[in-house]
Amino acid sequence: MKDLIKQGSRLGLIFGVVIIFLILFGLTTTLSDIIGEFVNIESRTRTGNTGGLMIIFVILGMWAGSRSTASDRSNWKASLVSGLSTSVVIALLVSALILLVGYLDSLDVSMRDYLAQLDHLSVQFLLFGRDLLGGVLWTFGIFVVSGVIGAMVSYWYEIKNVADAIQKRTIIWKGNALDSKLVKQFKEHPRSKWIGYGLLGLVVFLMPQFLGKYWNYAMGTVGIYVLMGLGLNIVVGLAGLLDLGYVAFFAIGAYTAGLLTSPAPITLQIGFWPVLILSIVFAAFAGILLGIPVLRMRGDYLAIVTLGFGEIIRVLIRSDMMAPYLGGPQGVRDIAGPSLFGLSLMSEKSYLYLIILGILLTILFTNYLQNSRVGRAWMAMREDETVAQAMGINTLYYKLMAFATGAAFAGLGGALFAARNQYTGPADHTLMVSINVLSLLIVGGMGSIPGVIIGAFVLKGLPEILRELDLYRLLVFGGLLVFMMIIRPEGIWPAPRRMMELHEDEGGGIPQEESLVGEEG
Amino acid sequence: MSDPKKKKTSSRINAFKVTQVIISILFLTFLAWRLYTVISSGVYGPDTWVRFAISGLIIGSVYAVIAIGYTLVYGILFMINFAHGEIMMLGAFSGYFVFEALKSIPVSSTGMSFLDSYQIISVILAFITGMFISAVSGYFLERIAYRPLRGAPRLIPLISAIGASIFLQNAAQVMFGPKRRTYYNPMSLARSQGWRIPIGGEEVILTYTGVLTFVLSILLLIGLYTLVMRTRYGRSMRAVAEDKQTAALMGINVDQIISNTFLISGALGGAAGVMWGIHNGIIYHYVGFIPGLKAFTAAVLGGIGNIPGAMVGGLLLGVVESVGPAALGLDFQLKDVIAFSILVLILIFRPSGIVGEVLSEEKV
Numbered sequence: 091m092k093d094l095i096k097q098g099s100r101l102g103l104i105f106g107v108v109i110i111f112l113i114l115f116g117l118t119t120t121l122s123d124i125i126g127e128f129v130n131i132e133s134r135t136r137t138g139n140t141g142g143l144m145i146i147f148v149i150l151g152m153w154a155g156s157r158s159t160a161s162d163r164s165n166w167k168a169s170l171v172s173g174l175s176t177s178v179v180i181a182l183l184v185s186a187l188i189l190l191v192g193y194l195d196s197l198d199v200s201m202r203d204y205l206a207q208l209d210h211l212s213v214q215f216l217l218f219g220r221d222l223l224g225g226v227l228w229t230f231g232i233f234v235v236s237g238v239i240g241a242m243v244s245y246w247y248e249i250k251n252v253a254d255a256i257q258k259r260t261i262i263w264k265g266n267a268l269d270s271k272l273v274k275q276f277k278e279h280p281r282s283k284w285i286g287y288g289l290l291g292l293v294v295f296l297m298p299q300f301l302g303k304y305w306n307y308a309m310g311t312v313g314i315y316v317l318m319g320l321g322l323n324i325v326v327g328l329a330g331l332l333d334l335g336y337v338a339f340f341a342i343g344a345y346t347a348g349l350l351t352s353p354a355p356i357t358l359q360i361g362f363w364p365v366l367i368l369s370i371v372f373a374a375f376a377g378i379l380l381g382i383p384v385l386r387m388r389g390d391y392l393a394i395v396t397l398g399f400g401e402i403i404r405v406l407i408r409s410d411m412m413a414p415y416l417g418g419p420q421g422v423r424d425i426a427g428p429s430l431f432g433l434s435l436m437s438e439k440s441y442l443y444l445i446i447l448g449i450l451l452t453i454l455f456t457n458y459l460q461n462s463r464v465g466r467a468w469m470a471m472r473e474d475e476t477v478a479q480a481m482g483i484n485t486l487y488y489k490l491m492a493f494a495t496g497a498a499f500a501g502l503g504g505a506l507f508a509a510r511n512q513y514t515g516p517a518d519h520t521l522m523v524s525i526n527v528l529s530l531l532i533v534g535g536m537g538s539i540p541g542v543i544i545g546a547f548v549l550k551g552l553p554e555i556l557r558e559l560d561l562y563r564l565l566v567f568g569g570l571l572v573f574m575m576i577i578r579p580e581g582i583w584p585a586p587r588r589m590m591e592l593h594e595d596e597g598g599g600i601p602q603e604e605s606l607v608g609e610e611g
Numbered sequence: 612m613s614d615p616k617k618k619k620t621s622s623r624i625n626a627f628k629v630t631q632v633i634i635s636i637l638f639l640t641f642l643a644w645r646l647y648t649v650i651s652s653g654v655y656g657p658d659t660w661v662r663f664a665i666s667g668l669i670i671g672s673v674y675a676v677i678a679i680g681y682t683l684v685y686g687i688l689f690m691i692n693f694a695h696g697e698i699m700m701l702g703a704f705s706g707y708f709v710f711e712a713l714k715s716i717p718v719s720s721t722g723m724s725f726l727d728s729y730q731i732i733s734v735i736l737a738f739i740t741g742m743f744i745s746a747v748s749g750y751f752l753e754r755i756a757y758r759p760l761r762g763a764p765r766l767i768p769l770i771s772a773i774g775a776s777i778f779l780q781n782a783a784q785v786m787f788g789p790k791r792r793t794y795y796n797p798m799s800l801a802r803s804q805g806w807r808i809p810i811g812g813e814e815v816i817l818t819y820t821g822v823l824t825f826v827l828s829i830l831l832l833i834g835l836y837t838l839v840m841r842t843r844y845g846r847s848m849r850a851v852a853e854d855k856q857t858a859a860l861m862g863i864n865v866d867q868i869i870s871n872t873f874l875i876s877g878a879l880g881g882a883a884g885v886m887w888g889i890h891n892g893i894i895y896h897y898v899g900f901i902p903g904l905k906a907f908t909a910a911v912l913g914g915i916g917n918i919p920g921a922m923v924g925g926l927l928l929g930v931v932e933s934v935g936p937a938a939l940g941l942d943f944q945l946k947d948v949i950a951f952s953i954l955v956l957i958l959i960f961r962p963s964g965i966v967g968e969v970l971s972e973e974k975v
Contacts, residue, residue, distance in 0.1 A: 115785045204708065206788030332766055383959045390691050390769060394907060395958050398951035401904070409944045525773060532770055565781040571774025575767050576759045 102179025116207030155240025177237020321499025327537035330472030335400030343504025373501025421515020535581025671929020672828035677906035680876035693772035696903020702881025749877020914964025
């Protein structure tokens with residue numbers, strides 16, 4: 091009994107703290123608006139939808155309650171005790187916060203200066219539009235009742251069994267669907283693969299025609315990130331070299347395109363197409379130049395040095411010293427766009443086509459490299475450098491090659507980016523770009539081309555759809571990275587080989603203390 | 612291996628070493644020439660140099676305190692705690708809130724606020740709160756983001772750390788708002804006041820906040836060094852850093868030691884954050900990132916995993932960063948370039964740092 095209460099209140103503490111932070115981040119307001127709109131509740135205060143807020147609190151309370159009974163669902167008394175202790179702790183914590191906030195608000199203390207999300211209106215919203223005591227008691231009641239209900243529901247239905255049953259059924263269903271004759275026939279037919287590719291190609295080809303200007307622009311951004319992701323995929327995913335300064339090559343590509351085509355700091359004004367080639371070449375060259383001294387380092391040192399290199403490039407392009415050559419903080423304006431046979435290709439649609447063409451070429455190139463001697467050498471290096479060297483692989487040469495190829499793709503992306511915006515400046519080349527590209531690789535699945543595309547859509551495309559959550563984009567994104575590393579380090583669509591590597595210890599029966607020791611190899 | 616092949620390998624290594632030496636000599640000559648031209652041109656008087664050196668030592672001491680946090684964690688887990696700069700930022704915010712709260716409490720006997728009437732107590736309170744909040748955040752950071760990943764390939768905890776860093780930065784931005792805040796110091800710690808020292812006909816101000824920062828940093832560093840090197844607890848920490856498995860067999864609770872390491876490094880980061888706020892005056896959600904990176908540079912500079920190395924590296928980096936741009940006749944905007952160039956150069960030419968890494972070969 092005592093144990094149950096102790097366990098329950100510990101869980102309640104965790105949930106309570108999480109909910110308090112949700113309130114302090116202001117996420118409750120945004121989420122309750124979305125939920126309220128979704129289920130069509132019309133009870134708004136001036137900041138948000140109180141019906142939505144109630145739904146959030148009830149869901150969280152029920153979730154906590156059902157989780158609290160996980161250890162013992164054998165009798166209803168135990169379930170009730172643990173559910174009650176959890177929900178009371180949560181209710182105490184949250185209503186204490188709301189009481190404090192409401193009290194301070196009634197004293198006319200301006201909390202906004204310190205906690206940006208808590209102005210007078212949102213405090214009223216948290217109190218469900220009632221007076222102080224009523225709002226606090228209301229919150230307390232919601233959490234206690236929903237927590238107990240959650241615990242009871244989980245006891246009655248034994249949620250674990252339900253989940254197991256659902257899983258079993260999906261597996262059976264999946265198996266049936268895959269076993270059916272038609273699917274089998276289709277799968278085994280040699281031309282079916284090409285039909286699939288053809289359909290995909292048709293969709294991609296027609297997509298820009300039907301999207302509006304805004305979405306073409308947004309998709310173009312996603313496309314540029316796909317390009318960079320494919321490049322970094324070679325460096326990190328295939329060759330296993332963690333590069334945190336990838337934005338440097340992007341910047342070199344963008345600035346090459348900018349400086350050579352715009353009239354501003356340097357008057358050269360070469361046309362777009364030769365400059366596109368030049369920016370790829372320059373970026374690849376920069377990759378080799380950086381690679382020569384740096385590549386003899388071990389993993390995490392390499393990460394920090396490349397990060398430092400990226401920062402050096404950013405500070406340099408922003409500095410006043412280089413301003414006469416690089417445009418300084420104002421950046422480079424009036425960058426020329428492409429034209430073909432006298433036809434200007436400056437619309438969002440044609441840029442999107444251009445980017446798609448670039449992606450197709452890089453995919454073909456990556457695919458070719460991946461399945462060749464070079465790709466096998468990279469993967470061997472990633473697995474074990476010493477062994478790779480012993481097998482006669484010139485590791486320095488292949489590392490440089492990976493760096494140069496990755497840099498070339500980033501250069502292409504940078505040139506397209508600069509031409510499309512007709513402007514490039516230091517603000518486009520912050521560390522966040524490197525981290526975004528790395529994250530899309532990780533979320534999508536390292537070393538796999540479809541993974542890169544999915545990752546780019548998730549990280550760059552989803553925020554365009556979820557405009558309301560713009561403020562929380564990076565917050566969620568940081569949390570997602572941590573979560574992903576813990577739950578599914580291989581990404582959404584992993585390369586099969588990498589998945590095997592990350593899960594090799596799961597079937598192998600490696601002794602327990604191994605996990606305590608950590609990696610020392 | 613046959614003889615001619617052996618000969619070829621050794622000659623190649625020699626060629627590489629010779630090039631390295633030649634390049635470094637050329638580089639040093641260039642530096643010396645540049646230094647000579649700037650000093651002989653007499654743009655800066657002696658007072659300016661002293662001013663640079665003082666500000667460099669102060670900033671360097673803060674870097675050293677942060678760098679210890681990196682070094683402690685790296686020494687035990689062999690991972691870069693990328694979110695350490697954000698832990699420092701949380702400490703800076705906690706100190707700010709303490710000062711703001713104390714400012715609003717009036718004391719009737721003196722007719723001033725609590726902050727100005729009991730200045731020493733206020734500063735101590737700010738430091739204690741900052742260190743406590745940062746230590747707790749460090750502890751939970753390890754529990755949530757790092758502990759489940761122990762034993763995973765090296766890249767994975769690093770990425771998790773990057774994620775935690777982004778999360779904490781943006782959590783602070785969303786929670787506290789994006790605006791820059793000015794630390795409201797107690798009266799006698801006003802940022803413009805200090806001892807005036809005449810040097811070469813000019814007056815150099817040695818600010819009180821700077822002296823506080825420097826002295827406190829040195830005290831913290833000495834305290835930590837004694838803790839790690841002289842106490843029984845420190846011995847168990849070193850044992851875990853040396854070999855976790857054997858340490859566990861000797862009856863040391865490895866998980867406990869790792870948790871406590873994060874507590875200690877978090878507390879140091881928090882103290883550094885409060886010092887940063889008191890001395891530099893402006894804090895915002897991004898304030899921890901660049902100092903964190905610099906402090907990591909300092910840790911590498913001194914030899915990562917090595918506590919005296921981190922101190923030396925921090926002070927050296929601070930001085931070089933503040934004297935360097937002037938000495939080389941460059942823009943002051945470029946001080947970050949100098950800091951990161953040092954990092955790159957050190958890693959290329961002497962990866963084990965100035966003082967030397969405390970890592971055995973197989974861990975590398």
